Structure formats: structure tokens, C-alpha cells
Amino acid sequence: MRILAGCLLFAAASVVIAPGPEDLRNRYGAPVFQHHDESGKVDVERFRASIGTAVTANYGSDGRACHLGIGMPAPKDPPFAQTKKIPSADKSSPVTSDPLEEWAPTGLRGKLVNSGTFQSSQCGGGSMFVYENVYIVQGLSFCERGTTGATIDFLRDVCPRPADMPHTPQQSTWHQPMKLPGN
Numbered sequence: 001m002r003i004l005a006g007c008l009l010f011a012a013a014s015v016v017i018a019p020g021p022e023d024l025r026n027r028y029g030a031p032v033f034q035h036h037d038e039s040g041k042v043d044v045e046r047f048r049a050s051i052g053t054a055v056t057a058n059y060g061s062d063g064r065a066c067h068l069g070i071g072m073p074a075p076k077d078p079p080f081a082q083t084k085k086i087p088s089a090d091k092s093s094p095v096t097s098d099p100l101e102e103w104a105p106t107g108l109r110g111k112l113v114n115s116g117t118f119q120s121s122q123c124g125g126g127s128m129f130v131y132e133n134v135y136i137v138q139g140l141s142f143c144e145r146g147t148t149g150a151t152i153d154f155l156r157d158v159c160p161r162p163a164d165m166p167h168t169p170q171q172s173t174w175h176q177p178m179k180l181p182g183n
Contacts, residue, residue: 017108017133018064018154021045024057027102055099066159070099071139071149104134104152114166124148128166131155135165 021042025031028047032054035044041063046056049070058067110132119125123143129136133155139148153162 017104018060018066018156019057019068019103020064021057021059024055024065028055049099060156060158062158064154064156064158065103065152066154066156067162068099068103068152069149070151100136100138100150100152104136104154109134109136116166130166135162137164 021031024045024047028049031045031047033044033046034042037043042059044056044058046054049055053071054069056067056069057065060066112129112131114130115128117125117127119142123141124139125142126137126139135153135155136150138150140146141148153159153165155161
């Protein structure tokens, strides 16, 4: 009985920790953009999460997410070119707090292995968190005091290792460097 319960818990964690296309479509509706790999399989989808905010999913060979990008799309990124961000009444609450917990729940992230902060400009920077099962980066605006977006990388065998992920003592050898389009 314990083995069955353990298997069910592991299966549930796998579904929650790495969403598939159906999970994202159930949450956000039809994707507004899709990219297909050379075999014709969908490997990237973008969803409109709210006005001016997109969720982009890069899928692994198993069809489940390896990377989620949550936040503002680029200004010329169709179909969002004409949308504007609606200011939040509460600037202290990050725009990505709900999706982070939804797609990478605290209880399923695993042990915190490494963390840090960075500053990329006078007003911009971020926080990085490496857990056993996920790598999360949150972009921050110091001038507007809020979160500008976040990425979630699922640390699974079928997923490439994020190029910017800090090395950890427990780092596995199965992660490969992430290949960027055109490289």
C-alpha cells in the first residue's frame, strides 16, 4: 500500500512540477503563438495570461514544459504590440506571484540549493533561486518596486540545463547547455 501511495504521489508531483500544453491551455485558453520543431512537433507556445502579460512555454521531448517565461512580452512581440500594462494598485505585490506558485508550488520545488541577487542597471535586477527540481529567476524593477517577470526552468532529464544557472555542489551531469536558436 505504501508503494502505491508513493507512486501516486510521485506521479502527481510530475504533473504539477512540469505542466504540459493541455495544462496551459486549460488555464489560459488557446495559444497565440506556436513554433514547431523540424519534425513538426510543437516545441514553443505563447499564451496571453492577462492584458499585456504573456506566458511562454518551451517543451521537452516528452511534451512537458522545460521552461516557462512569465511576464511582459517585448514591445514589438505580436499580438501584444498594441496592449499596455495595467498598473497594479498594490505595487508591492509581484505580478508573477500566482503563476510561480501555480506552476512551481513551493512544496514541490525541493530543497533550496543556491540563491542570489543581481543588478543589471540602475533600476533593474533580479533574484535567482536554484532548488532541487526547478530554477527560478525573478526580474525586479527597483525604480517601480515590483516584479517585471519570471522564468521557471524545470530540472528534468529531458530538459537542457539553463545557461545562466549557477553551478551547485550537487549539480548533475545530465544537464546539457541550453541551445539558443541560430547557434
